[in-house]
Amino acid sequence: VSADDEAAHRGLRELLGSYALGHLSPADDDRLRAHLDGCPGCRAQLDELAPLADRLGLVDARAFGDVPVPPPTLGEDVRRAVTRARAERDADELARRRAAAAGQRRRRWVGTLTAASVVLVALIGGAMIGRATAPDPGRVPLEAISMEVGTDEDVTVESADLVDHTWGVELRIVALGFDAGETFRAEFRTTDGRLVPAGEFRGVGTRTMTCFLQSATMREDVTQVLVTDESGDTVMFSDL
């Protein structure tokens, strides 16, 4: 069998799928049928594929209507982007070397002045970088919880959140209306029913108060958050 014959045979064999699904034109249909008469291998393939046509008829097209197809130019786009980035990097490298050489020449003339400027820039830049990269302790994942205030309490909760720390749990409350001067106690109820203290705070009346209360209890063990007044009455709580 010559290579041409082999390629022609493969071309006909690859029509079998479309043939089994009834997609071929009458001319291709006839051509393939003539081939099938003399090719037991292709007939065997067709026997395997033909039953799929009925099954495919039962498939809902909408379930596959959004098959993502990469754009045909994706490969070329990636290659172009890489080439462009590489060229830019090489150009930057050249510019950097030129700038370094020019800087060396200038330093001969203004050595002392430049050194002073560099120190100044480094100090300011260092301070700016330090400020920009310093960790922000306030940005932690907050879990908002809904605090239920007792009916005869005049407390308004603006926000209440839990923070799941590696070392325990923290309650952050922004609220107003806690009686000025009175001491309030925050507690976490744990899965075994115990009440674990999270700290105390003093009420400031109608002024808004922000309070961070912490405990070594782990977040996953907390089932309830409770705030009580000096007489032990519940001011507000949240079942988790």
Add this chain to the structure above:
Amino acid sequence: MRRLAPHHREALVQTHLLGRPYDEVAAELSIPVGTLRSRVFYAMRALRSAMDEMGVSL
């Protein structure tokens, strides 16, 4: 169907499930019509293998 390679599944979905003309689908995918027919063939073979593996009788 979900076990097929994306380009095989796409060939079957577009040509058979959605009933779109081969030349239109091939142009959209920027491939020759012959390649699309070939994808339909290999998609069906892969589908047959997958169904055999899953024990689906045909």
